Amino acid sequence: MRVFLIHVRDPQFYALPATTRAANGNIRVMGFPPIGIMSLSAVLRRAGHECVMFDQANPETSNEVIIDEIRRQRPQLIGVSFLSTTSYPYAKLLARQIRAADRTVKHAFGGVFATLNAQLVKLQCPEVDFVCRGDGEQLILNLIDRMSEPTGIAGLTWMKDGKAVHNPNRVLERDLDQWPFPDREGLALDFVESMPLDVPAVLSMERFTTMQTSRGCPWPCTFCDIPIFNEGKWRSRSASHVVAEFKHLEQQGYGAVYFVDDHFLLKPKRIEAICGGINAAGVKIEWGCEGRVDSVAQHLFPAMAKAHCRTIMFGVESGSQRVLDRLKKEQTLAEVEMAVTNAKDAGIEIVHGFFVVGNPNETVDDFAARLRLDTFAFNRLCVYRGTPLWQEYVKRGLVDDASDWYKYFKCSEIDPTCLPGAVINAERTAGFRRLFRYKVTHYPRQTLRLLRRFLRFMRLRDVIYLLVKPFLGAQRGPTKSELLSRAVQHGALKDAAAELTKTPELLEWVATESHSERRRLLEDDRSAEDGAILDSIEPA
Numbered sequence: 001m002r003v004f005l006i007h008v009r010d011p012q013f014y015a016l017p018a019t020t021r022a023a024n025g026n027i028r029v030m031g032f033p034p035i036g037i038m039s040l041s042a043v044l045r046r047a048g049h050e051c052v053m054f055d056q057a058n059p060e061t062s063n064e065v066i067i068d069e070i071r072r073q074r075p076q077l078i079g080v081s082f083l084s085t086t087s088y089p090y091a092k093l094l095a096r097q098i099r100a101a102d103r104t105v106k107h108a109f110g111g112v113f114a115t116l117n118a119q120l121v122k123l124q125c126p127e128v129d130f131v132c133r134g135d136g137e138q139l140i141l142n143l144i145d146r147m148s149e150p151t152g153i154a155g156l157t158w159m160k161d162g163k164a165v166h167n168p169n170r171v172l173e174r175d176l177d178q179w180p181f182p183d184r185e186g187l188a189l190d191f192v193e194s195m196p197l198d199v200p201a202v203l204s205m206e207r208f209t210t211m212q213t214s215r216g217c218p219w220p221c222t223f224c225d226i227p228i229f230n231e232g233k234w235r236s237r238s239a240s241h242v243v244a245e246f247k248h249l250e251q252q253g254y255g256a257v258y259f260v261d262d263h264f265l266l267k268p269k270r271i272e273a274i275c276g277g278i279n280a281a282g283v284k285i286e287w288g289c290e291g292r293v294d295s296v297a298q299h300l301f302p303a304m305a306k307a308h309c310r311t312i313m314f315g316v317e318s319g320s321q322r323v324l325d326r327l328k329k330e331q332t333l334a335e336v337e338m339a340v341t342n343a344k345d346a347g348i349e350i351v352h353g354f355f356v357v358g359n360p361n362e363t364v365d366d367f368a369a370r371l372r373l374d375t376f377a378f379n380r381l382c383v384y385r386g387t388p389l390w391q392e393y394v395k396r397g398l399v400d401d402a403s404d405w406y407k408y409f410k411c412s413e414i415d416p417t418c419l420p421g422a423v424i425n426a427e428r429t430a431g432f433r434r435l436f437r438y439k440v441t442h443y444p445r446q447t448l449r450l451l452r453r454f455l456r457f458m459r460l461r462d463v464i465y466l467l468v469k470p471f472l473g474a475q476r477g478p479t480k481s482e483l484l485s486r487a488v489q490h491g492a493l494k495d496a497a498a499e500l501t502k503t504p505e506l507l508e509w510v511a512t513e514s515h516s517e518r519r520r521l522l523e524d525d526r527s528a529e530d531g532a533i534l535d536s537i538e539p540a
Ligand code: B12
Pocket: 008, 009, 010, 013, 032, 033, 034, 035, 036, 037, 039, 040, 078, 079, 080, 081, 082, 083, 084, 085, 086, 087, 108, 109, 110, 111, 112, 113, 132, 134, 135, 136, 137, 139, 140, 212, 216, 223, 224, 225, 226, 260, 261, 262, 379, 384, 385, 386
């Protein structure tokens, strides 16, 4: 079967480098590759299907170009993938155009937002035949086999006789090694990971790609929807499978890899085996990952550095223990300082901190400046449906689940317990100023080394932009995608939507599942250090 897979992107996250063509003729894009559709394409090709991918990060794949290709190549299935609430409006507009161009082609949505809001999305987008929930690899194969009668396909939401049918969830697949490596060669794009991304991850001008070595995170942070998407579970590929992909990538000419895992630093033995495998294979690719500051794998930071890990990103979130507790982050400020220090002492070149500002009950302080972080990002806390925070706001009457489900909000815009937006922006700018001053005076050598790395891999103009960007002042008013999100109103659907908004029971179930998953993981990978945190995961 001929299948089209389209990644709908949020335009603010991508840019083109000065020379937009690579030596092989590919367009070069600064950004992350669409690993979701690349994973599906690899599975489809292995099963003998023909698959054509489009990534809208590529400026040459506008909706019009895709529609022309649909008319020309007549695929039987079109899979549209988008990550989040912010790209839903764009996916919706594309879906309408596709349906207008071809009345018969089957059309499916997938990704995190579609999964968490499947029935509502199906209701609001009649032009989409199927909403696919959760992992897509086996699901898309099943769908192709039984497209005209999808009754028994787990994980599918579809329409039968005018009624939305919500097939049961799929049983979460733990064997991730069964899937082929993502199809990175099926798109004529070369990605580079550098400015002007908000998060300069591995920071290199080498050919860049992402890899997913594990899925999910069993923690309860109130603002995050990873736990609900993964039903509170953490699943991983084996170390040997990951190392084999590293070898494959090196052969393909990649020089930098970033793991999109939600929590890479979870299982020490697996990390040790991955690092040992990379070294044994002589792979020189530089890589980066994300993890929690309370990781029990910190003794492995030196081994990671030796295996060319250049970047570790931590979810620091806040310098106030009160705020961390309020966000149910289950981490202490001492753990933050310890993790950052351990990573720097181990020789990790870029240690990055994600912060959220505009939290409920927040005050401002200088914690960020005291940390030995190299780079940092301060994002305004936003609330998305599917998170415990959204549910709290529903209870407090700050959002209406039935009419707001496809929107997202900056917390400070709707929650009176947050500092006002203007104060947050002023504080953020002042905070950056203090941070730069502190870095230059307390860690001059570390700052200089980082600057040298910037200048080695980025154009001077981009480096200057990176440095002055925080002081340019916050953008006023809602962003384009916020406006679009709010413009796709369907008042008539509100009552039907109210029937379908049943997140609370689901959230309680996910919390229980997360808890037992953490126990399972500890028992699975028990080591001296693991024992120390067994007590800390008892429910409060
Ligand atoms: C990498 C990443 C990014 C990259 C994306 C780059 C890219 N080209 O993909 C960047 C940095 C750009 C980014 C930006 C943002 N992100 Co982001 N991001 C992620 C992250 C960490 C990993 C995504 C990923 O690559 N997963 C790996 C692939 C293999 O999985 P996948 O895409 O889900 O695909 C699988 C299934 O979903 C399914 N599937 C997907 N599509 C389809 C289609 C069909 C037809 C089928 C059958 C199946 C299917 O099959 C795939 C294989 O199993 C996720 C967290 C997460 N774990 O998902 C957050 C996440 C998706 N991001 C999130 C957010 C909020 C954002 C931003 C809005 C942040 C901001 N403040 O601006 C922006 C918006 C970006 C946008 N809309 O395009 C939230 C979404 C929450 C929500 N409900 O909206 C997440 C869940 C993080 C979180 N903690 O909450 N992000």
